[in-house]
Amino acid sequence: MLAYHVYRSGSGRRDSSKEVEADESDAEPRRITVKEERPALPWMSTAASVVLLVTMLGILVTTLIIAAMASGNKHVTSGKHGSCLDGSPPAYHLSQGAMRSIDKWLVHLSGGGWCTLDQSEDTKFVTDHCALRATTPYGTSRLAPNLVDMEESSAYFNRDAKANPLFHDWNYVWIWYCDGSSYSSNLKDKVVYTKEDGQPVDLYFKGHGLLVDIFEDLLENQGMNGATDVVISGCSAGGLGVLLNVDWLGKLLPEKTFVTALPDSGFFLEWFAPAANTKYDSYAKTMKWIYESTNASSAVNQECVRDCKPET
Ligand SMILES: *[C@@H]1O[C@H](CO)[C@@H](O)[C@H](O)[C@H]1NC(C)=O
Numbered sequence: 001m002l003a004y005h006v007y008r009s010g011s012g013r014r015d016s017s018k019e020v021e022a023d024e025s026d027a028e029p030r031r032i033t034v035k036e037e038r039p040a041l042p043w044m045s046t047a048a049s050v051v052l053l054v055t056m057l058g059i060l061v062t063t064l065i066i067a068a069m070a071s072g073n074k075h076v077t078s079g080k081h082g083s084c085l086d087g088s089p090p091a092y093h094l095s096q097g098a099m100r101s102i103d104k105w106l107v108h109l110s111g112g113g114w115c116t117l118d119q120s121e122d123t124k125f126v127t128d129h130c131a132l133r134a135t136t137p138y139g140t141s142r143l144a145p146n147l148v149d150m151e152e153s154s155a156y157f158n159r160d161a162k163a164n165p166l167f168h169d170w171n172y173v174w175i176w177y178c179d180g181s182s183y184s185s186n187l188k189d190k191v192v193y194t195k196e197d198g199q200p201v202d203l204y205f206k207g208h209g210l211l212v213d214i215f216e217d218l219l220e221n222q223g224m225n226g227a228t229d230v231v232i233s234g235c236s237a238g239g240l241g242v243l244l245n246v247d248w249l250g251k252l253l254p255e256k257t258f259v260t261a262l263p264d265s266g267f268f269l270e271w272f273a274p275a276a277n278t279k280y281d282s283y284a285k286t287m288k289w290i291y292e293s294t295n296a297s298s299a300v301n302q303e304c305v306r307d308c309k310p311e312t
Contacts, residue, residue, distance in 0.1 A: 069095055070159050072150045072174055076141060077217045082209025084141050084178030085115070085134040087190065087202060090210040091141035091176045094222060095150045095157070098169035103228040105218075107173040108154040109245075111236030111266065112138045115180035116289045117203070121196050127286045131193055131201050133180050144176045156233055156262070167231075171222075175214060175238075179207030182266070183241035185294035208299035211245055215252060227257045239266025247301045 072093030079089030097104065115130040115138075122132070133139040150157040153174045158164035179185055185205035192200050218224040232249055234242040242263040250259045271283040290296055297305055 066159050069097070069169075070149060070151050070157075071095060072148050072153070072172060074144055074146045074148075075217065075222075077213040079213060080209075081212040081216075082179070082206040083204045084176075084210070085130055085139035085180055085203055085205075086142070086178075087204045088141045088178070090178075090213045091144045092214050092217075093144075093148045093150065093153070093174040093176070095172040095174075097171040101169045102171070102223070103226050104167075104170040105173060105224055105227050105230045106156060106167050106170045107175065107218075107230065107232045108156060109175050109183060109232070109234030109238035109241040110153065110177040111234060111238035111241075112177050113180075113237055114182065114286050114290060115139075116286060117191070117193060117293070118289060130180050130203055131195055134201065134203055137178070139178050139180065141176050141178055148174065150174060154233070154235070156264075170229075173214075173218065175211070177238060177241075179205065179210055181205060181207040181290045181294055181296060182237045182244060183207045183211050184244045184296040184299050185290065186299040187295045205294040207241075207294075208245070208248075208296075211241075211249075215249065219253075225254060227253065229258045231260055231262050233262035233264060234266065235264045236266050239263040241266070243267065244296075244300050248299075 072095040075092055075094055077090045077092075082090050084090065113127060115128050115133040117130050119127070119129055121129045130139070137143040150172050151159065156164070156167060157172045157174070159168050161168045177183075185207040186209065187205040191203045191205065193203050194200050215224070224230070230249070230253055232242050232246055234240075240263070242261050243266065246259070246261040253259050268283045
């Protein structure tokens with residue numbers, strides 16, 4: 001038995017099917033001779049295929065290279081000078097640039113608010129409690145993933161030459177923010193803090209040392225000592241970190257290296273949070289706590305410190 005369906009174009013009807021009884025002779029397989037159509041110039045088609053294949057391979061390889069250049073591998077440093085709040089060693093993600101820009105570096109200090117020890121432990125606002133923060137990705141490098149998408153980490157990390165003509169093929173370094181102090185705290189010893197439930201917890205305020213360890217690693221192990229250009233950028237708490245540390249960085253890097261800062265927000269001078277139920281409801285109060293309680297005064301620009309008139 002054979003069957004066929006008829007669809008009439010434009011009729012919108014799909015039900016005009018018909019079943020047809022077939023006689024026995026129709027059940028025999030029919031031989032159909034198809035004349036093979038050979039292209040007139042076979043070599044041309046081969047050449048076209050090769051070109052197509054090479055082009056596709058090229059696109060694939062380029063896509064893979066761009067994808068590889070857009071992801072950053074985690075590097076954990078010695079932790080000799082600095083650490084995250086929980087004592088874990090400083091970490092960063094690195095994505096190597098193109099050969100032609102091998103001596104150009106864009107470093108980004110990630111942000112994420114600040115913390116103090118002198119407030120209610122359950123406050124989760126721009127300023128939270130350091131004991132709480134130490135258990136989150138903002139307080140430990142243990143929670144840093146092995147691989148990150150650099151382009152998601154910072155808008156300045158973009159491997160598209162059209163969108164990012166200056167930095168698209170530079171080396172990218174994304175620094176894991178985990179000290180709660182805009183990379184400025186500098187307490188030699190740990191603080192043993194007793195939580196509201198009576199449990200003691202060790203906390204470390206070594207945010208500036210975190211940068212010391214990371215740049216030491218970049219200089220000694222990743223080739224930054226050959227840098228012609230280093231741009232240090234950051235957003236929010238990272239932006240403030242740039243302002244607080246760029247003079248130190250300029251002195252640390254080799255003389256031949258051009259160092260410049262690209263802070264992207266972070267100095268929220270008159271920022272208040274009227275809804276926050278905490279005495280650290282303003283930027284100024286939070287910064288004051290960090291500056292006075294974590295020995296940040298010794299890690300920032302000493303000329304600024306000398307020039308600063310005490311409040312009256
Ligand atoms: C503050 O930092 C300075 C400079 O690094 C250091 O000599 C001093 O011991 C630090 N003070 C405390 C209390 O950690």
